[in-house]
Every structure is written in structure tokens, then in C-alpha cells.
Amino acid sequence: MANIVPDSFKEELFEAIHDFTASTGDTFKLALYNTVSGFAAATTTVYAATIGSSVEVTGTGYTATGATLTNISPTVAQNVAFVDFNDVTFTTATITAAAALIYNTTNGSKAVVVLDFGGSKTSTNGDFTIQFPAANSTSAILRIS
Secondary structure, X not given: OOOXXXXXXXXXXXXXXXXXXXXXXXXXXXXXXXXXXXXXXOOOOEOOOOOOHHHEOOOEOOXXXXXXXXXXXXXXXXXXXXXXXXOEEEEEEEEEEEEEEEEEOOOOOEEEEEEEEEXXXXXXXXXXXXXXXXXXXXXXXXXXX
């Protein structure tokens, strides 16, 4: 399965629910999950809903609800709008994760995108890093064309 942009997020963009304005917009977080199962484009998902906390990662170096994303930088290039975030690192972590959920904590913890890691990834008393792709019109993690 590939990354999922929930249909609810697409609709919420037109309803002006998500504000990606750099430094003054909404707060977005990234939570880690044991499985990607249960997430789907048609699912209206919010953090800690049915899919949420029951399969959220637990372990040393990870706190429930995940990490706050920084450097939210919306841009347009080659007729494609995209947003970028700084990489996220959970330090001295002993965890295993198969997916992540980026969600908006300002407006009801609504889902933005589900990241499928393509299998379980593990760290043992080390850094667990989510490295976002290049911030451009063909690689950014979240793009609208």
C-alpha cells in the first residue's frame, strides 16, 4: 500500500479547516503506528479514533501523540502546491513502527496523510528518524496538482 491522503482531508481543504501558514498556522503532529491496516482513503480518521491509540507505537523514546512537526513550508512550483516539514527524530528509541499519521492538532486532530513504511522499521536504543523527501513539485510528501 502507498501513502494515503484521506478523502476527508481533501474536503477539509475546501472548508478551510487546515492552515499550513508558516509559523502562524495550525499545529501538525506525526504519530507512529504498529500497522497501516485500517487506514484507507475513504476513512474519516482522526488521531485517537478507532484506528488511533489502540495501535499507536509504545516504547522507550516515544511519547503517545507523537512529535510536533516544524518548518511547515507551503510552496508552489511547476503548477504544483506542496508542503514540507523538518525531519522528525525520536532519540534513544526502542520502538517498531509500520506507519505514521500526520494530523492537525489545532482542529480536532484531523488526519492529513498516512505514511506507509512498507513494513515494520525498528530502532533499539537509537534514533528512529522520519526523513521527508525533497521539498519540490515531484517529491514532497504532500502535493496537490
